[in-house]
Amino acid sequence: MTAISVLDLVPVRSDQTTADAVAATLALARVADELGARRYWVAEHHNMPAVAATNAPLLMSLIAAATSRVRVGSGGVMLPNHSPLVVAEQVALLEAAFPGRVDVGIGRAPGSDPVTSHLLRRGASGDGVDTFDDDVAALAALVRPEGVDVRVGSTSYPLRATPRATSAPQLWLLGSSTYSAQLAGRLGLPYVFAHHFAGRGTAEAVALYRSTFQPSDALPEPRTIAVANVAVAPTADEARRLVLPQVRTMWRLRSGLPLEAQELVEDAEAAPLPAAADEGVAALTASWVVGDPASAAAELRELAGRIGADEVMVAPVAGATRGTPADASPARERTLRLLADALA
Template sequence: MMKLSVLDLIPVRSRQSTAQALHATTTLAQKADSLGYTRYWVAEHHNMKAVASTNPAVLIGLLASRTQRIKVGSGGVMLPNHSPLVVAEQFALLEAAAPGRIDLGIGRAPGSDPVVTAVLSQSGATSDVNRFPSHVSDIIALLSDEGANVELTSGKEYALRSTPKADSAPPVWLLGSSDYSASLAASFGLPYVFANHFAGTGAERALDLYRTGFRPSAYAEEPVTFMTANAVVAETADEAYAQAVPQLLQMARLRTNKPMGALDTIEEAAAAETDALTQEFMQQSLSGYIIGDPSTAAAKARALAAQHDVDELMISPVAGAHDADPLDSVPARERTLELLARELLEH
């Protein structure tokens, strides 16, 4: 049986506040929990008018406390923005509060523009992206019960732990959309996730590099991987395509360097004027979506999983909202999860 999971960027649409977007995401996570989804991960992006997912650790604590069984994690913590010790401390506490339900997904990208990266670095908490491999090792060591030893200039060793006494540690996943991240995950023997929802290409090569280069470790005896995909599922194909337009338009604006605001509603996106380049980007993006009526979308999901030999897909439900929808809920995103679960989790 295929496993389904959820990736949430916590989109903020027109006239919606952060509080309303968070309420909608909490309800969506509870829906995923009740439907039998395996995990619910939140992203890290900064200074974006349409994205409220800025701090994974805070969001994971909130969502874990409002759900019952689903694993909650980061997709991912962008490690260049953080001290490895702080990340290890945060996730050690989350694991202590919800043992066995926390995933620590780590990414190498900053998740922001150069200005935001510079602002984050003012606190001294950010790290050199070139030290990413050693910082991943540091986090793994700090999360363990033994902790890590820091060698002082005097030659003595200083014991360092992320928490006084851990009963368990959250699994560490490496995330990426490049050959680099796949090869690094393989060399560490860590689970790996290909960010197909963002990259759209390169999955086959990255997963092959990961599997062929994998070295068994204490974290995994064999390759452990899945991939992400944008999804919009509705009762009819026409409904699904209409619900996909706000996200398609937003991503086309991003890639063509056009001004970006809060996410359009379905009606606003339908009325928006678009040039030929924007329309081209939107059309190209559609090929990577799981989109359509329930049976069609389920078939696409199965085909994607079979193509890349994975038994789990992490769905980013990107269905837009109507002008008349309540601001504190996301009915079309909930419906996407319901319809996919009915086709893929109940058979």
């Protein structure tokens, strides 16, 4: 494993506007492109004060335009929130504009609170999970250049996501459970396990995916990515310091507390979590890779080998210190640079 890939939630710090956060993401994407990263993916989350990644295809277009080589993708589009045809139209147009550079990671989680999810789905009954398998299959068909033919009565109605496509984006199935692993295997799609979110069951899910994989036109052999939260600095102590804001954000999320913009490192240090949180924080961060370049590279190689992942994608979670330019995230950029050097 020498090439790195990146997952970006487009975090919003307490010293940033949304515009600043997007500018920092574009700068990080340019660094990833410069370093020869294989992929740069963005998430889909809604109504969260610390996350600006609300619309993955729109962010993908900005990132693709700002870079030249890296594959851009979604990690992921939460398909229950959207019509498969709308997603197909968005990503087919991106593939037409940036041929051979578009990935579409598909997930079935809501990516938000119940009220926001209800509004996203325009009050539709159900949570979209019941139709998820069929929706994934429909999306896979719709993004093909030839599209699909829909029967309307006795008439065959051609349906194309974009009129004259010459290539298709690559679909990936995302998940943190055995359900998604089996579905990806059955449909013959590449699979991404959210190791950064679940932390457990990664090896089992990947093994299940490989054992149930059925070759498809899109993919003759199984292919997997594992995602890990990563913060790298010249020393392990500095890396642990820089990760404090993300730790506090995740602790608040898991504890059901109100969310807020991500703190600066100094603010996180000035308000330590209660001692009672130690056990929960240890469990939460057990799968994170936080340290100096050599140890971080070794951990990622060990992770890939242990679970049999073809690729590892890193979510850079190093925070910012006071005085950092609002439109930049130098600690996240340094994580990628140091890791790329250590993996070379």
